[in-house]
Amino acid sequence: MISVVLVEPEGPANIGMIARTMKNFGFSRLVLINPNLTEESYAYAVHARDVLENALILDSFEKALELFDFTVGTTGKPGKRFIPHRAPLMPWELVGLIKDYPGEVGIFFGRESIGLKNEELDAMDVTLTIPTSEEYPVMNLAQAAAVVLYELSKKRPEPYVEALKPATREEKEALVRTWEKLLNTLDYPKDAERRDVFVKVFQRAVGRAFLYGREVHTLIGPLRKALKRLEECRC
Numbered sequence: 001m002i003s004v005v006l007v008e009p010e011g012p013a014n015i016g017m018i019a020r021t022m023k024n025f026g027f028s029r030l031v032l033i034n035p036n037l038t039e040e041s042y043a044y045a046v047h048a049r050d051v052l053e054n055a056l057i058l059d060s061f062e063k064a065l066e067l068f069d070f071t072v073g074t075t076g077k078p079g080k081r082f083i084p085h086r087a088p089l090m091p092w093e094l095v096g097l098i099k100d101y102p103g104e105v106g107i108f109f110g111r112e113s114i115g116l117k118n119e120e121l122d123a124m125d126v127t128l129t130i131p132t133s134e135e136y137p138v139m140n141l142a143q144a145a146a147v148v149l150y151e152l153s154k155k156r157p158e159p160y161v162e163a164l165k166p167a168t169r170e171e172k173e174a175l176v177r178t179w180e181k182l183l184n185t186l187d188y189p190k191d192a193e194r195r196d197v198f199v200k201v202f203q204r205a206v207g208r209a210f211l212y213g214r215e216v217h218t219l220i221g222p223l224r225k226a227l228k229r230l231e232e233c234r235c
């Protein structure tokens with residue numbers, strides 16, 4: 001199970017926004033260490049009040065550490081990569097690491113003012129950094145949490161996966177061939193070479209569109225219907 005741990009969050013709004021983001025991405029376990037939790041937090045949580053209401057509130061970092069088998073410290077200032085135990089993971093690398101992990105995982109986020117202290121980061125199993133621009137690498141706390149939770153949510157089956165499957169070569173080919181057949185049946189354009197160009201243009205447009213399989217099926221339906229009508233008219 002994955003928990004989000006906010007270490008001494010100072011901004012009530014950030015706490016609420018993170019609760020909301022957690023619910024958006026299917027997470028519910030929140031641990032707050034000495035939080036500045038106010039009515040404003042609940043207002044920002046909107047429909048995720050329950051995440052705040054069920055949050056575990058602790059008074060020390062050490063007590064939070066004890067809850068977890070595997071800890072991840074997030075930081076916008078990863079330090080030098082050549083220090084192996086602090087070399088940060090990218091968010092998508094963490095997904096692979098904890099995918100089948102059966103224990104309790106705590107993802108720790110730091111204070112808005114000073115982040116996680118060095119000794120806190122050192123106590124973590126791994127650190128994680130979202131790659132950002134070198135010019136301004138440190139993100140807002142709630143937005144950093146949103147990026148990490150979005151990445152982590154990818155490990156679970158999503159309801160939209162089937163609908164978002166990219167069209168296969170065969171599906172795209174079927175769409176183009178149906179279009180070609182329709183042009184041939186219409187005998188349009190009359191000139192066969194121009195008709196080939198029309199087919200090529202359609203094929204290129206289909207290629208560039210990065211269609212989903214479902215979209216191909218939706219597009220092919222009316223074309224087939226038109227073809228059928230034309231063929232019936234000719235009988």
Ligand SMILES: C[S@@+](CC[C@H](N)C(=O)[O-])C[C@H]1O[C@@H](n2cnc3c(N)ncnc32)[C@H](O)[C@@H]1O
Nearest residue numbers: 074075076109110114115116129130139141144
């Ligand atoms: C506003 S930042 C802390 C800023 C603080 N001045 C510092 O230098 O660490 C608050 C928290 O957001 C998270 N955070 C911000 N930028 C991040 C990034 N690029 N990658 C991962 N976490 C980040 C970390 O948990 C950080 O402790």
